[in-house]
Amino acid sequence: MARLILSGNLQQLANGASEVEIEAQNIKQLLRELSKLYPALAPHLEQDSFAVAIDGEIFQDVWFVPIGPDSEVHLIPAIRGG
Amino acid sequence: MNDMISPDVLARQLKIVGTRPLRPDGVDKVTGRAQFGADMHLPNMLVGKVLRSPHAHARIKSINTSKAQALKGVKAVMTSADLCDLPSEFVPAGEMMVNFKDMTRNVMAREKVLYEGHAVAAVAATSEAIAAQALALVEVDYEVLPHVIDVEEAMKPDAPLLHDDMFTIGVEPTPKKSSNIAKRVEFGFGDLEAGFAKADVVVEREFTTKPVHQGYIEPHACVANVSEDGQAELWCTTQGQFIVRAFCSKLLGMEVSQLRVTASEIGGGFGGKTVVYLEPLALALSRKACQPVKMVMSRSEVFQASGPTSGAKIWVKVGATKDGRITAGDALLKYQAGAFQGSPVQPGAMCAFAPYELENVRIVGFDVVVNRPKVAAYRAPGGPIAEFAVESVIDEVAMKIGMDPVEFRLKNAAKEGTRAPYGPKFGPIGLVQTLQAAQAHEHYKVPLKANQGRGVASGFWFNIGGETCASMNLGEDGSVALVVGTPDIGGSRASLSMMAAEELGISLEHIRPMIGDTSSLGFNFLTGGSRVTFSSGMAVVEAARDVIAQLRERAAKIWEVPVEEVEWSEGQARFTGSGEAKSLSLAELAATAGKTGGPIIGNAAINATGAGPSLATHLVDVEVDPETGKVTILRYTAIQDAGKAVHPSYVEGQMQGGAVQGIGWALNEEYIYDDNGHLENPGFLDYRVPVCSDVPMIDTVIVEVPNPNHPYGVRGVGETPIVPPMAAIANAVSHATGVRFTDLPMSPPRVLDAIEAKQAA
Numbered sequence: 001m002a003r004l005i006l007s008g009n010l011q012q013l014a015n016g017a018s019e020v021e022i023e024a025q026n027i028k029q030l031l032r033e034l035s036k037l038y039p040a041l042a043p044h045l046e047q048d049s050f051a052v053a054i055d056g057e058i059f060q061d062v063w064f065v066p067i068g069p070d071s072e073v074h075l076i077p078a079i080r081g082g
Numbered sequence: 083m084n085d086m087i088s089p090d091v092l093a094r095q096l097k098i099v100g101t102r103p104l105r106p107d108g109v110d111k112v113t114g115r116a117q118f119g120a121d122m123h124l125p126n127m128l129v130g131k132v133l134r135s136p137h138a139h140a141r142i143k144s145i146n147t148s149k150a151q152a153l154k155g156v157k158a159v160m161t162s163a164d165l166c167d168l169p170s171e172f173v174p175a176g177e178m179m180v181n182f183k184d185m186t187r188n189v190m191a192r193e194k195v196l197y198e199g200h201a202v203a204a205v206a207a208t209s210e211a212i213a214a215q216a217l218a219l220v221e222v223d224y225e226v227l228p229h230v231i232d233v234e235e236a237m238k239p240d241a242p243l244l245h246d247d248m249f250t251i252g253v254e255p256t257p258k259k260s261s262n263i264a265k266r267v268e269f270g271f272g273d274l275e276a277g278f279a280k281a282d283v284v285v286e287r288e289f290t291t292k293p294v295h296q297g298y299i300e301p302h303a304c305v306a307n308v309s310e311d312g313q314a315e316l317w318c319t320t321q322g323q324f325i326v327r328a329f330c331s332k333l334l335g336m337e338v339s340q341l342r343v344t345a346s347e348i349g350g351g352f353g354g355k356t357v358v359y360l361e362p363l364a365l366a367l368s369r370k371a372c373q374p375v376k377m378v379m380s381r382s383e384v385f386q387a388s389g390p391t392s393g394a395k396i397w398v399k400v401g402a403t404k405d406g407r408i409t410a411g412d413a414l415l416k417y418q419a420g421a422f423q424g425s426p427v428q429p430g431a432m433c434a435f436a437p438y439e440l441e442n443v444r445i446v447g448f449d450v451v452v453n454r455p456k457v458a459a460y461r462a463p464g465g466p467i468a469e470f471a472v473e474s475v476i477d478e479v480a481m482k483i484g485m486d487p488v489e490f491r492l493k494n495a496a497k498e499g500t501r502a503p504y505g506p507k508f509g510p511i512g513l514v515q516t517l518q519a520a521q522a523h524e525h526y527k528v529p530l531k532a533n534q535g536r537g538v539a540s541g542f543w544f545n546i547g548g549e550t551c552a553s554m555n556l557g558e559d560g561s562v563a564l565v566v567g568t569p570d571i572g573g574s575r576a577s578l579s580m581m582a583a584e585e586l587g588i589s590l591e592h593i594r595p596m597i598g599d600t601s602s603l604g605f606n607f608l609t610g611g612s613r614v615t616f617s618s619g620m621a622v623v624e625a626a627r628d629v630i631a632q633l634r635e636r637a638a639k640i641w642e643v644p645v646e647e648v649e650w651s652e653g654q655a656r657f658t659g660s661g662e663a664k665s666l667s668l669a670e671l672a673a674t675a676g677k678t679g680g681p682i683i684g685n686a687a688i689n690a691t692g693a694g695p696s697l698a699t700h701l702v703d704v705e706v707d708p709e710t711g712k713v714t715i716l717r718y719t720a721i722q723d724a725g726k727a728v729h730p731s732y733v734e735g736q737m738q739g740g741a742v743q744g745i746g747w748a749l750n751e752e753y754i755y756d757d758n759g760h761l762e763n764p765g766f767l768d769y770r771v772p773v774c775s776d777v778p779m780i781d782t783v784i785v786e787v788p789n790p791n792h793p794y795g796v797r798g799v800g801e802t803p804i805v806p807p808m809a810a811i812a813n814a815v816s817h818a819t820g821v822r823f824t825d826l827p828m829s830p831p832r833v834l835d836a837i838e839a840k841q842a843a
Binding site: 008049056065072074 | 266267270352353356428432460505507508543545547611613689801
């Protein structure tokens, strides 16, 4: 199971959970499972644009990047830039 | 990790990448041939002009355009009624999430005007004089409302409210009372209280920064041409033609396929040309008139109605031990968003302490609407503001514990494996190398004289990837037309051609790079986020490898051998099987392409991931005139990790440009408003950007810590250079005067006041 670390606003919306174990093989599955686990997060996951960091590498706006069973995953705001 | 990377690619001997050839667009630019936004002319073209609000905040009771419409020579008049009213909904537009409700109201006011200069109506006429006359005939009945300009005033419960339906996101439970605070964000980890308890020294300060404009010399400009059957063409100066298409088609209710957008050459953008202002208006006017319409902003319109970056109020607290370890960092950021939500407070909060390895850190940020133009991206959006404050406090902590500021940073520098304040651990990054380069630089050792001071500051920016396409069309003589979808702002035609030539093994002059319009390629995210050399570079490399695969197949067919026995090397297909050595050049294979299977085109369509952060350290020496408060920049050295500098001259150019913009931000630039919310300095005479005589030659040192996710190790360099300058200069001025400067800009009157206050104390 991948380890998802939540902090800040997302932690608030996940009933204060700072770390969650999630069975997900890719980013799309991770977001789906997270929405099921914490319904308060769901609209934010849909509305805001998030990036996912898997073992330190940031992936933005992609669904099918694989997540390893021992991966450390962070959900962070998407970065745009100027 | 990206699977296109060859493990040996960084080790191989590069022939073109890393050299300094002339840029392919250079001759056009120095001879005046290059076509910028305002250079397009079409037969029967009309002139479009915008009527703008004289009030900072007012309800629009009515708009009567009948007199303007009746004026001879006026061919179309438009208001917000000619654009789609869209619900409050964040939707993907390309790769960005945008709220079209806000966008349609920003390009043309609906219920209210929210800042001086907010567009209210537009006309298209046969001449500029008639268009101006027509604007004067548009009757707008306003109910003037109280306004708010200052971020902290706007956060007060009794502040004039810009949007009745704005309830702060990020606060649980969501407030039931609307306010000007659009969003609260928070990042961090650890135990702040315990961290500060371990500190021997704690420094805590408040800072202010003013909104500053990107200051591009070329104003916003476009030509729209909509035909009677609804097919539309748009030429405009933009950082992203595909984003313009996405935004405009939505605002005008058009199918994306009906609108073709061509990006002109661009005379500076720096993030400010990632949004639309005139483009949907020109399209709406052209659709009504069935004639081409050209619109160009005046300089005052650029200042009044296009996005600067936020002004902000910042509080920072840092604790450290006497031996130089930071024990905790805490920051509160309040950023002005302008009239609609969406300040860069979120990336600012993520950047604030990013250069440091901290166990206990917290950053809280607020996105606050005020009666100013909606902010737009500006180089490393949000980062320079937050890092100005943090890097100033870091400098003061180093002073208090009596440690060299570079040494203090080195002791705490983020490196591979460091957990960033926003969560994930960094991969390979080069902050330590930039600090070591600063320490070793001769600049750092030169003695200073009276009234002179030296400042140092570091800076971080993420860099991004994104959706990107490239097409490589092989001509019958073996030359290559390279088409990419990201406008060339910083010399990317050169860097992309160089990577293509390196891959193909041919000379650079055989490659002609061009920027495709929206019908020539699949979707491309814009030029921004320091992503072009990284993302378009990856796409170009993939397209080149596609061409090479086809060339190997053609050679194998000609020789009647398995393709596995054909390799591509130094611009030639070579037979590697047993028997007589054979080779075919790219030109020879191109000449017979028709006979061997048809034209050869290499394509790539990717969503580039794996961008590597870029970190920098800047050194600056200043002299402060104690009688006038004027700050002179004596010497400036910018050091940055580029990953790999494909064309070092353009990397250096980005570093120098960022430093100079930062000098302006630090010393002179600011939006000044009167009591009625009117901008008092909407022009380059009163809004003072640096000119050549204000700055010395900016020295540069490129550090190369390769990004393992890019075929050539590229990170992206365009944004990081604007992050350190404000703090570096503030630290230098503080050391020169003995007064800590916490408010930007450090203009002569402010510096003089501070010096006199110190003398009087």
